[in-house]
Amino acid sequence: PLDPVYDRELQRRTVTRETIEAGPQSIWRYAPLLPVAPPEDVRLPVGWTPLVNAPRLADAVGVGELRLKLDTANPTHSFKDRVVAVACAKALETGATTLACSSTGNLANAVAARAAAEGIEAAVLCPADLEPEKLVATAIFGPRIFAVEGSYDDCSRLTVELSFELDWAFVNVSLRSYYAEGSKTLGFEIAEQLGWTLPDAVVAPVASGSMFTKVHQAFAELRELGLVDTEQPRFYGGQAEGCSPVAHAFESGEKLKPVRPNTIARSLAIGSPADGELAVSTARASGGAVYAVAEDEI
Numbered sequence: 391p392l393d394p395v396y397d398r399e400l401q402r403r404t405v406t407r408e409t410i411e412a413g414p415q416s417i418w419r420y421a422p423l424l425p426v427a428p429p430e431d432v433r434l435p436v437g438w439t440p441l442v443n444a445p446r447l448a449d450a451v452g453v454g455e456l457r458l459k460l461d462t463a464n465p466t467h468s469f470k471d472r473v474v475a476v477a478c479a480k481a482l483e484t485g486a487t488t489l490a491c492s493s494t495g496n497l498a499n500a501v502a503a504r505a506a507a508e509g510i511e512a513a514v515l516c517p518a519d520l521e522p523e524k525l526v527a528t529a530i531f532g533p534r535i536f537a538v539e540g541s542y543d544d545c546s547r548l549t550v551e552l553s554f555e556l557d558w559a560f561v562n563v564s565l566r567s568y569y570a571e572g573s574k575t576l577g578f579e580i581a582e583q584l585g586w587t588l589p590d591a592v593v594a595p596v597a598s599g600s601m602f603t604k605v606h607q608a609f610a611e612l613r614e615l616g617l618v619d620t621e622q623p624r625f626y627g628g629q630a631e632g633c634s635p636v637a638h639a640f641e642s643g644e645k646l647k648p649v650r651p652n653t654i655a656r657s658l659a660i661g662s663p664a665d666g667e668l669a670v671s672t673a674r675a676s677g678g679a680v681y682a683v684a685e686d687e688i
């Protein structure tokens with residue numbers, strides 16, 4: 391994984407709580423903290439989703455206060471709209487005419503919708519045995535869908551190989567560092583919606599580990615810029631038992647061993663997670679953990 395380097399001095403001088411609060415109600419309110427300029431004409435805006443109180447769930451798990459970040463309120467109902475909006479802004483800047491990805495479903499949907507909104511082509515590679523409902527939702531936006539006889543990890547390897555040959559903008563290969571930065575907006579929003587403070591603990595699902603680690607980096611950045619002065623929360627990751635290489639690495643203390651996924655949580659079925667080791671060290675350093683959830687509980 392590549393992490394961009396920002397001009398922190400410039401950010402410190404120009405980004406305040408007030409300048410952010412005066413921005414649009416979308417991820418682009420954090421534009422000075424992102425690696426690409428907002429598109430001139432913002433279509434299908436994403437982000438600024440509700441952070442709601444869930445008192446009954448708080449009681450059930452035995453904590454004082456618990457909030458849910460409802461990223462289903464994004465245009466295609468997952469947080470993938472955030473990462474695709476940032477990667478696509480870069481793709482448009484380079485003049486790309488096809489937006490592409492490998493996907494376990496949600497990313498394909500976000501890529502297809504974004505390409506349709508921007509008037510460019512989309513090409514998505516998914517495992518052939520994906521839930522048909524997911525493919526139907528994606529097909530509505532008119533992308534080219536390639537059904538790959540294999541797992542997500544096979545799709546992923548294929549897109550890496552294709553990225554050397556085609557001039558398609560692969561959001562999670564060639565544009566991955568832009569894509570990953572888009573996840574930070576989830577962390578920025580949580581802090582702002584909590585009145586520029588951080589929670590005591592964060593619980594998040596882990597597939598490649600990108601979102602989990604980027605939310606942590608987002609909080610670190612806000613602290614560095616003096617926009618929040620609360621301590622970092624504990625980070626808890628959740629995986630499905632049928633695909634839990636990160637949870638296993640956390641528990642065993644050993645190097646991450648890739649697995650062949652067998653889980654009903656298809657969105658999280660990444661057996662060889664790119665940011666898995668980083669997710670383990672993020673959880674550990676924050677005083678949190680990564681757990682596997684039993685399939686029947688899911």
Ligand SMILES: *Cc1c(COP(=O)(O)O)cnc(C)c1O
Binds near residue numbers: 496595599600657
């Ligand atoms: C993509 C995705 C995640 C997290 O993915 P990472 O690869 O770990 O960034 C979590 N939940 C859902 C539903 C997703 O689609």
